Amino acid sequence: YAPETLVPALSRLADNVYRYLADDDFMAHLDQQLSTWVGRPTALTHAQGLSKRWGAEVYLKREDLAHTGAHKINNALGQALLAQEMGAKRVIAETGAGQHGVATAAACARVGIPCTVYMGAVDIQRQAPNVDRMHQLGARVVAVESGDKTLRAAIDEAFRNWVADPDGSYYLLGSAVGPHPYPYLVQRLQSVIGSEARSQILDQTGSLPDVAIACVGGGSNAIGLFHPLLADESIALLGVEAGGHGPALGDNSATLAAGKPGVLHGSYSVLLYDNDGQIQDTHSVSAGLDYPGVGPEHSLLQALGRVNYVSATDTDALNALQECCAAEGILPALESAHALAGARAWAKDNQGKAILIGLSGRGDKDMPTLSQHIPSPLGEDKGARADD
Amino acid sequence: YAPETLVPALSRLADNVYRYLADDDFMAHLDQQLSTWVGRPTALTHAQGLSKRWGAEVYLKREDLAHTGAHKINNALGQALLAQEMGAKRVIAETGAGQHGVATAAACARVGIPCTVYMGAVDIQRQAPNVDRMHQLGARVVAVESGDKTLRAAIDEAFRNWVADPDGSYYLLGSAVGPHPYPYLVQRLQSVIGSEARSQILDQTGSLPDVAIACVGGGSNAIGLFHPLLADESIALLGVEAGGHGPALGDNSATLAAGKPGVLHGSYSVLLYDNDGQIQDTHSVSAGLDYPGVGPEHSLLQALGRVNYVSATDTDALNALQECCAAEGILPALESAHALAGARAWAKDNQGKAILIGLSGRGDKDMPTLSQHIPSPLGEDKGARADD
Amino acid sequence: MSKLLPREQITAALEAANTNNKVALVPFITAGYPDKDAFISTLKAIATEGDVVEIGVPFSDPMADGVTIQRSSHAAIAAGVSLHWILDELTAAEDLGAPVVLMSYLNPLLAFGYEALAKQCIAAGVCGFIVPDLPWEESAEFRAVMDKYGLALVQLVTPVTPDDRLEMLCKGSQGFVYAVTITGITGGDVALPPTVTDYLDQVKSHTSVPVCAGFGVRHASQVENLGHHANGVIVGSALVEQLEAGADPAPFLRDLRS
């Protein structure tokens, strides 16, 4: 479902994906960079405090500890190395909240390829610190003034610019969406999350978890966690979408809960759109989940019944974020907080079980949003002093 | 050199330090938490790009990948666990740039002890995102309005509050300074950096580095890197202090280069002070190095000639930071950038050698400062578009 | 023309223009832009000057279009333009005197339902579709419905399309072949570079239907040059810009072929 202009480039990309992901040297080089530069394996944390509060054994797969602060780097590094093998002169990428943009900027600097990141003008205003990080890392950031000036428009613009130079440029897509081979490529590169988590939880506990839970926007961190666990039929899989303000169309980003099959950004999957086929504006407190589509493999897994998809509201997510901070000393990304909220609800109905949660990123980037929702105490207390 | 009021508490702390750091169960528990919660071992990155540029083999010990983004967490976690063993009802801590405050807030949440962080009112204004992070992590942040309203005043205030409740409170000091046993305790808890780096570089290269380089403010990350390498006499050790604007008193924080022996915050070490014994106001672009004292072990290592101490100016550090971003896709903290600047200068005179650099933290926290020194490109370029 | 299938009407109209030794003109407008009430009158005006008219169905995410079309699409959606509305308007209108092709992204068509869509197209006098995000490999289901009703599914080809694929698409295209370029030669009236003329000649060699080129055409000299290598030219952004500026489209189109 890609424009004809991109068909040859996508076909060339697919050939290279099949070739390099089966190439031992390439994969060994990728593993070595994941280990020594990204800092993999990321930790698996037994969440002692949450376990006690929820009546379950809770384990967190800590993608927040990966270089640049989220799982996005696994994909960005893998694709940047692929772009290098393919002789790309430059990399282009889209970004919404900026995490994929930062990851791509970092990976391109490391690999040594110039990089341009398209970002909606509205998002640039909202996510200024990430824009500055990209700039520090040498990326050129282009403000997209068209459309809704957010992630959707940035993806449109990145595709449009890829069309203008499909051979010299490599389009480094950030989630498990878009035309083939991107969903497959991103799933393969993110599957390191689930592979590591599976062996780590076996090491730590001697058994597999009862459930694995991840947040789902485009769905790259979820597919990365779930895919290596699909064959373990004893493990229930739970994807948590952004329930926003509530179930009304436009108030959330819960694509799989509320959407229909459709075509956007080159792939056929479940989408949020109105009766005229216009893509729906979405809402979530979490910028990274605020996307009206979802990766096609999630549509399939839902249809097959292998993964259950639920949603958590903004409020659920904010509460879960605060609980994780207080109980574990870990500030999760607002995206990841949806997985925590889903886990809390699941634990209520499944006491005493072992829960593996994909903590997709750290929440530092969300401080401006959090400060709006959770008042800062500054100025309340100037401290007491003992006098001579 | 601590007030009499604190002598019993320090003596009790010292007893517990000796006891628990020699206790196999305690140390095993600490190691386990370092591994599963902090994410240790942190990676050792071969800096391919910097190696090429500098004509050396450059390795980065990646404390930026540790939980909360800097080496501070090693110490904060260890002391929080110690506070728990000692039955502390609350933890108090000081912070300058906020990294130690965030690390302490996180560690205390994880361990389950309430925590109060004293922070200068000026620093609170400069480091608002870190203040919000501490708050999210459940810490009470108290603005210190006395003195110069920065780190020195915050330390004064933390001690003062410890005096008011020396048994119920545990003072979790953030650097290798202060009265005994803090310098020793912090050195022990940070030595994990050098121990890991030593075995990692042996694994990766088969030999020890020619030099190990770290930035020195209070000096906790440097002592953590250096201490486990002291016995390897073939390894040169280089500490890099903050040279600020230049060598004039007040223009820098290069304590060991420009200071004299003196007493501050309970320890006898090298200090920056004037002819009347008044502690000097200091300057560095890096808040974390902006301290007029240095850990006593560094004074000793300088006197013994085992470690050589040099300084890097603000400009040197900013340039090195940009070079690391561009060449490695790693945004280092401004503190760590001083180590990079020192390494670049060392490499110029020592071509072809293997250099181990302690990258003490990530630079995300420095974005406001960096944006002032390195202009943002936003608004320059709205992107070119292909039309129908 | 009543015995011809809808898709044949497109081909016939383009060939008729060529018969008069003229290059065919395919003006494009975004439906209901800039004034919803003037949709049919604008359409009539351009149908008088053009040989086939192309109507853009506005879509929220027009990923293959430039900034002018994007802007007009969002404005039209905001004004309430939908595929239902367009078809209702066309059904109610008199014959335009030129075959109508709808340019639409796939999702509005999916939302409408292919079978219902085709039926109403016949009623509205629509002869075919251009669907920029429906590549050949994914188009079987939609093509089957188009075929059933005799509607055209126009294929797009590009300068980067490999030879074997180019041949496949040219042979599969109905009504005409839409030959786009990437780099665009917007503005300027320089002679066409050899890469473009070679490409167009190659497209023509693979197909029995006319070839229409979309190049961001703005000037009469471009139209004349293209006429030597293509059967028709598509005028898109330049025309939408005229409408955006409130200008009468007819003289602009007339001048292009003068």
Next chain:
Amino acid sequence: MSKLLPREQITAALEAANTNNKVALVPFITAGYPDKDAFISTLKAIATEGDVVEIGVPFSDPMADGVTIQRSSHAAIAAGVSLHWILDELTAAEDLGAPVVLMSYLNPLLAFGYEALAKQCIAAGVCGFIVPDLPWEESAEFRAVMDKYGLALVQLVTPVTPDDRLEMLCKGSQGFVYAVTITGITGGDVALPPTVTDYLDQVKSHTSVPVCAGFGVRHASQVENLGHHANGVIVGSALVEQLEAGADPAPFLRDLRS
């Protein structure tokens, strides 16, 4: 008094007050605060009311002091007050009629040089030191110089000091023992809690020199109550606050012992 060593002068002055059945008063001021020019006249005024005067040498980082003393210290430093200046002023001034003790953090003393400092103290009529950040274990070098010149090094003890250490410090203290409390009983004139009276009685039992208590004393009733368990009271912050407010210190001090 000329045959007494400087440190003995302190003890003698405190004991003299007790002999008159009064509790001794040790007023504290930050040197040169709030007005550098009025240093000596302020000193004279408080020396008239007090038995021993304590002069605070301002330090940039007074980690053991409360907010009032901090503020006055920073103001004095900003006005140019230094240990050199203080000693020069005292040397030039007439006899105050009460022994002078300097309260200083260690670093200004280190910067001055112990030997030179002691010599100038003798010339200036200073009888001893209170050094809040010099614990007993680290004080050998400084004490040796103090001893050489007969100057007192007053030890501080606190309610959390363990018994054996309390005994050691009491026996080692010269001039008097400075008994501080942590919690402070600032404001209020309630009776002393038993923990405080027990503590002071214990301190007294270990020493042959007088015991002065620092409690943030503000009211005559406090002074009276303390007088039953200590030889003297130190009046610090409350007095500095008077000076800060521009009040005459003499009536305030006089009222405390009325």
